[in-house]
Amino acid sequence: MSTEAPGALPMVVPTQGLPPRVRIHEVGARDGLQNEKATVPTDIKAEFIRRLADAGLTTIEATSFVHPKWVPQLADAEQLFPLLDDLAKTRGVHLPVLVPNARGLDRALALGARRVAVFASATESFAKANLNRTVDEALAMFEPVVARAKEAENAHDQVHVRGYLSMCFGDPWEGAVPIAQVVRVCGALLDMGCDELSLGDTIGVATPGHVLELLAALNEQGVPTHRVGVHFHDTYGQALANTLAALQHGVTTVDASAGGLGGCPYAKSATGNLATEDLVWMLHGLGIETGVDLGRLTATSAWMADQLGRPSPSRTVRALSHKEQ
Ligand code: HMG
Ligand code: MG
Numbered sequence: 562m563s564t565e566a567p568g569a570l571p572m573v574v575p576t577q578g579l580p581p582r583v584r585i586h587e588v589g590a591r592d593g594l595q596n597e598k599a600t601v602p603t604d605i606k607a608e609f610i611r612r613l614a615d616a617g618l619t620t621i622e623a624t625s626f627v628h629p630k631w632v633p634q635l636a637d638a639e640q641l642f643p644l645l646d647d648l649a650k651t652r653g654v655h656l657p658v659l660v661p662n663a664r665g666l667d668r669a670l671a672l673g674a675r676r677v678a679v680f681a682s683a684t685e686s687f688a689k690a691n692l693n694r695t696v697d698e699a700l701a702m703f704e705p706v707v708a709r710a711k712e713a714e715n716a717h718d719q720v721h722v723r724g725y726l727s728m729c730f731g732d733p734w735e736g737a738v739p740i741a742q743v744v745r746v747c748g749a750l751l752d753m754g755c756d757e758l759s760l761g762d763t764i765g766v767a768t769p770g771h772v773l774e775l776l777a778a779l780n781e782q783g784v785p786t787h788r789v790g791v792h793f794h795d796t797y798g799q800a801l802a803n804t805l806a807a808l809q810h811g812v813t814t815v816d817a818s819a820g821g822l823g824g825c826p827y828a829k830s831a832t833g834n835l836a837t838e839d840l841v842w843m844l845h846g847l848g849i850e851t852g853v854d855l856g857r858l859t860a861t862s863a864w865m866a867d868q869l870g871r872p873s874p875s876r877t878v879r880a881l882s883h884k885e886q
Pocket of ligand 1: 592595625626627628629631632659661662664665666668680691692693725726727728761762763792794826827
């Protein structure tokens, strides 16, 4: 059933105290597709990323150079990454990739990756489940990775490193996660040289007050807000509210996944990320620039939903979609 006309836009009502522009870090091709039961063919992944770039996204996390047995859905990283060469070289699209260790970094650098992300955990249970390490052993594994990425003398030649931190707001095995525990690991990631942090609500349990408390605690420890991005999964429908709280605090980097794809294969109860379309609808309604064409983005997620054979979980994709989903 047809609902809104395609390309429909929210009414713009700017609000005081919010940033004029937000950088969307698109994670659908990595966080989304790593969690699909079926492995999406490499050429469809490349087409997905190309369409996301055509919709105006400029930071698109492409894949992971992890152990293929751990995440078989992304085992084609070596085949996929070269198909995107022109996006990075001629269109200036950033294509970050996940690298857990030196082996992952070698694989990524061999293909010319210029942005990588290590991914730590605030809790011991998830560190074990996701990386087969304790929290500190995982940090020790990342240290030489970040050091090598930063080795070039000229800052322009250095590889940009993002430090993800999972389970910042709750853990399915351990429950509540003390803020001090989160702040400690954030500090360790920055101390080893990460350029930015992404605070992961891996299982989507955060609420806005909790987000503000963590951001304030990071500021108190000397972590400036401009080095922090937020990464909300939407399990309890809180992702947009949490994002708005983060924007009010001054955060300008927000992770989201086209169509709301996503989850984590190693975290019980993780569902999809905040949908990029839902985020863009809110940001544009607030008069915040993103550079994204919502109509093209929605068409891309509707196309991807067809490829996956199931409807998109994004409310905005459904509302703006032509056909019944
Ligand atoms: P391990 O089994 O402890 O590995 O796994 P190891 O270091 O003992 O090595 C065992 C074998 O794996 C060796 O091969 C290595 O060469 C090989 P062998 O000598 O036995 O033949 N190996 C690799 N092969 C290819 N690429 C590599 C690699 N590393 C080792 N990079 C490891 C440790 C870290 C590798 C494993 O635990 C792993 O790959 N984990 C990745 C899990 C993952 O990708 N999870 C999802 C991403 S995180 C996420 O989604 C959360 C996030 O979205 C934020 C949020 O929502 O909170 C980011
Ligand atoms: Mg995630």
